[in-house]
Amino acid sequence: MTGCNEYKLNQGPEDTISAVKFSPSTAQFLLVSSWDCTVRLYDVAANSMRMKYKHSDPVLDCAFYDPTHSWSGGLDAQLKTHDLNTDQDTIVGTHDAPIRCVEYCPEVNVMVTGSWDRSVRLWDPRTPCNAGTFTQPDKVYTLSVARDRLIVGTAGRRVLVWDLRNMGYVLQRRESSLKYQTRCIRAFPNKQGFALSSIEGRVAVEYLDPSLEVQKKKYAFKCHRLKENGIEHVYPVNAISFHGTHNTFATGGSDGFVNIWDPLNKKRLCQFHRYPTSIASLAFSNDGSLLAIASSYMQEQGDISHPEDAVFIRQVTDAETKPK
C-alpha cells in the first residue's frame, strides 16, 4: 500500500484518529490523539511508540507546548498536560463541554482551547492555570493561531479573529465564505490569511487585512469531489496543514485523497495516492520534510465497517510542495 517514501506507524491507535501534531522543534516526534481515549507519542524516525497516556473519554485534539510537554483535551472536557520526560499527568482545567481544539501560541506563550461550550479559554502553561474565558457566538469547531492572532471557526459558519494580546474585544467578525459547515481553519505561516474548508468539498482562501484591495483577493475552489455515473460525490475536507516554509498547504478529505495547493498561484501542485479511508488529520513537520497523514474513518456516514485506522508518514519533496 505504501511506497518507499512512505510508511505506516506501528502500534497505531485502536480507534479513529482525531489529530496528529509534530513537535515544534524536531521532525522526530509526533503526537497522535484518538477516540480510543489515548494520546500517543511516536518516534517517527524509529517508527515506535514512545509513550501513551489516557483520558477518561475520547481525545479530540492535542498540541505540543514544548518538546517535552503535550496538552490534550476531548470529550471528558478536561484539559491535561503531560510531561513527556516524567510521564506525569496534570489536569490543568476544564471546560463546560467537550474540548474540540488545543493550540499553542509561542508569540504570547499561551495555550488556547476551543470547546463546544461556546468558549475559548487561554491557559498559562508555566503555572499552569486558566488565563481567561472568552465567549464565542457558537460552538467552536476549529481554531488556528497566526502570530498573535487567533482565528476561531464556530458553528453557524462564523469566523472570529481575536488578538491574543488583547482579548477584550473581537478584532473581526466574519461569516464563512462557504455555504456549508466549517470543518477546518488554518492560518498561513506568513500570517497574512487563512485557509478554511467546509463539509462539502470546498476550500476558501481569505486574508486578514480588512482593506478592500486585499479582500478582493479572497477566493474559493472546489476539491475532494469525485464524479461517478453522472453523480458528483462531495466529501468533507477535514484537514489542512501548511508547509512551514513554502506557504503551500495540504488538504485531506473523506475521499481518502491528499492534495497540495499553491494558494498564491491558485494551483494544485500534487495529489497523493488514495489512502484506505478518510483523511482525519494532516501535519507537516517543522522543516517541511515529512507529512503525517491520519487515514482514519470518522463515522461521517455512520457506524459502518471500514479499513484500519493508521498514521502514514510520508517524505515530501520540494517538487511536491514548492510553488512553481
Add this chain to the structure above:
Amino acid sequence: MAEATRGWQPCKENIYPSQVKIQALTLNEEPPIFPDVCDALQAGIQQQRQLFESQLLVSSECEALDVWDRYVKWSLQVSPDGQMHGELQPLLERAVMQFANKSKLHQDPRYISLWIKLAQNSLVPADMFRYMQGRELGRSHAAFYVAWAQHLESQGEFQQAERVLQEGLSYKAQPLASIQQYLCSVQVRVSGEGGTGEASSPPRRSQVDLRPRGRKRLAKSAGCSVGFNLQLPSMVPQGQSLPLQGPGALAPEGPHTSRTLSGDLQEELEAVQLPSCEGGAASEEGNAGNNVKVRSMYCKERVTQGIEEICIEELRAQRQEIDEKIRRMDDLQKKLEQELQEKQKMLLLRKSQPAALNQVDEARNLPAAEPFHIFTDPSSGSDSSSAMPYGDVRPSPNPLFNDVFLHPGEKGLCLKIQFPCPSGAVASENSHAVEGAGARHLSLTEAVVGTVQNKTLCSSPDNTRDFAGSAHLVSTPCIRRVPVPAHGLVPKWPCDQDNQGVVSQEQDAAPCSPEPKFTTGKQLSPIKETSLEAHTTHSTLGNASTEDTVTPQTGEAPLLRDPCSGETRKRLLDQAEVSCFPGYHTVGTPFPHVDQDTQLSLGSEVVFLHSKVQEEERFSVFSGFSQGNHVVLKVERSSLPWDFYVVSQLRRRLSPENSAPLPQGRCFLFLDACVTLYTLPQYQRLSKWVGLRQEGSMASVVSSLLLMMRTFHSSSLLLGALDTDSLLLTHGDFLLSLDLLTSLDLELQTDVTSASQVPAALGYIQQGVLKTTDSPYQVDLLCLAEAVHLLLTKRRMIVVEEEDGWMVEKLGRNAARFGRKSAWRKMFHLLLNSSGHSSVSVLSQLLDLVAMTPSW
C-alpha cells in the same frame, strides 16, 4: 327563524371566512351550516355524521378509504372556521389507524392526504412529518414534501425546507412540477432575504444594497459565471478518471507515488472570486439548475436536522453516549435477571423445605439457654454473687452482677444483662435498681427468644450484649444521645426522675468490654421507658406474657415510618389488592428499551410512541397512538403501580358524573418497571400552555388546579406535592397529574394524621408556616400556593409573616405586577393561613372567588 331553518345565519357578525375551498356544488345542495346558530342544524350535522359512520361499518377496505376521505372533507366544510377542532383530530387518527396495517393502501393519495392533515394540525407537526418519512408514507407524493416544507418555512427553517423539497425531487415525487414550483418560490423568498438562505441575515442599510445580487452581478464583475446555474469544472484534469470512491474502497494498486505535475500541466484552480462586500455570500453549488446530481458523502440530514447545528464529531459523541447507555442498561438487565433467578431458586428451595422452618428451628441450633436464676436481693444481705436457678440450691456458676433488682412488691422491670469479659469472669460491679411505675417484668429468655416479634432481636440469647443493643434499637422510639465517658464502653442506664430515660447509642463499643460501669441510682431500661410511654400503668410482677411485651411498639413505630416508602407502598398495595383492579395487567418480563419513534407491545396491543414528553429520574412520559387513540404513557422505574392505584381509587370514590372527566388508565406491571397508559384525545402540558397564554387566562388555570385538589381531598387522597411540569391539561380544562409518587391515600393510611408525617411539609414546618399538628391536607394547600406562584411569576414562593398572617412576599412589594391584587391576596391568604379549616371548604371558597372575579 325561517332564514335560520334554511341554514343562513341571520346575523353576519359571527361569520368566519372559510380556510378551505368550498365546492360550488355543495353550495347549492347544502348551505353552509353554522352549528352555533340553530339546534336543527346541529341535528342535521349529527345525521350526516351518523350516515358516514354507518357507511364505514359496511364498507370494504378500499371503499372505507373513500368514505373516510369524504367524511374528513365534509367535516372540514362544516367546521365554523375551517380549522380542526377536538372532534376532527380523533377522527383523523381513527382514519389513519384503521389502515395502519394495510400496506397496500399506504401510498394511496387519499391516505397520504389524511396523514398530512393529521400532521398539519397536530401539536408536533415536525415529529409527525418525520414519522411519515420514517415509514415512507408519501414518499412518492409531492403533497407530502410541499406540506412539510410549508411547515418548515413557517418555522423560519428555510434551509430545511429546501432540503426536504430536494429530497422530494430526488425521489421523483409526483407531480414533480408542484415540488419544483414550490422550491423555486422558496428560493425566491430566501434570496430576497440577503442570499444566505437564513432569515436572520442583516437588514439592508442603504440603497446600494438594493442592487441586483447573485448571479448577474457577480458574473459582470468577476468575469466568470458563477451562481446556481454554473457548473464549476472538476479539479481532476480531463482524461484522468478516478476509481470508485467510498470509505471501504481500497486504493488502486500500482506505484503509489504522487502525481506531481510539470509546469505546463499544473492544474489551475478554478477559483471563484468571493465578493468582498460585507454580508455577501459566496456562490455555491446550486443544484436546482444543474444537470449533475450531487451526493453529499456524509450524513447530511443528521448534521443539519434539528434546531442546533451539529458536527460529525458531535454526532459520533452522541452515538457513543447512546451506545454506552444501552450497554449499561443491558448490563443492568442481565444483573437483574441473575438476581431474579437466584431469588426464584431460593424461593423454590424454601418452598420445598419443611414449613416448620422458623425461629424455633433456629433456636434449636442455638446453644441451650441457661435456666433462669432467681437472684437474691442484695439489700437483704445475701451474697449478690450467689445466683441460684429456680428450685436449684446449687450456687450459680456465673453470678451476674450488673443486674437490676427489685424489692419484693416493687413494680418495675427486671432485666439482667451479662456482658462478656475477656477472662470470663463475672463483672463484680454494682448492680443497680430500676424502679418506676408501669414497668413490666421480662425474663431474659422471654425477652430474647420468647416472642415472634423478638425473634430477630439477637441470634443468641447468651449474647446479652447483642441483645442489649437489639433491645435498645427496637424498644426506644425517641433516643437522645449521651456523651460516652472515656472509659465508657457499655451502654449507660442513667436514671431520670421524670422517667425521661436517656439511652446511649454507643453500641459500637469494644466487643470485649471490661467491667461495665453503671451509675447507681434510679435508672430506667429502654424497655421500661418504652412501656411507660406507650402503655397504661399496670404491671404484673411475674406475669409478663408474650402479649404484654414491649414489642408492639418495637420495630414498626408508626411515627417514624415513611408513608411514601417503597415498603409501605407495597404493603398498602397488597392490602388493597391492586392486582384485582380493572385495567391491571401483569407482564412477567423485564421492560424493553423504548424511545421516541419506537413501538411497545403491551399485552395484545401495540403502542406507537412518537415523542418523549418528559424525562425525569424516576419516570419517563411518552406520547403515542394505540388502537386509534391518542395515548400518554408513563414508564416508572419501579414495580409499584402507585399512580394507577391512586387514579383508580379516585375514580371509585367519586360520583359517576364527577369521575367522567378522569381519563381511562391501565397499568402494565413489568418485572422492573410499571407502565401506566392513559387514553387522552387531547392534552397539553400545563407549563407549556401557560407559557403560551396571556396572564388574563390564569383564572382558568387556577380554577383547574383548585378543582383537581378538591377532587383529591374529597376522596381522602393527598397529592403530597405539585409539580407543574407533570400536569397535563386535558379536554374540558381537566388537569391530570402524571407524578403521583408523593401522594397518600389517607383512607388506607390511617396512621398519617398530621402534617409532620408528610415529607413535603418539612420545609414549611421549619419556616413556621405550618404546625406539626396541622392536618396533612394543609400541606397540599401550601403546595398549591407554591405552584400558582411559580406559574405566575416563574419564581419560587417566598412567604413573609404579616399582621394578619402569612403572605407571599412579592405581592406585598410589587403590587403592580398583579392587576387585581386584592383577589390574589385573598387567594394566597386563604392558602397560607388555612390551619384549622377544612381544605375542601377552603378550596370551594377559592373557586367561588375565582368565579366572582371578572378577570385575572
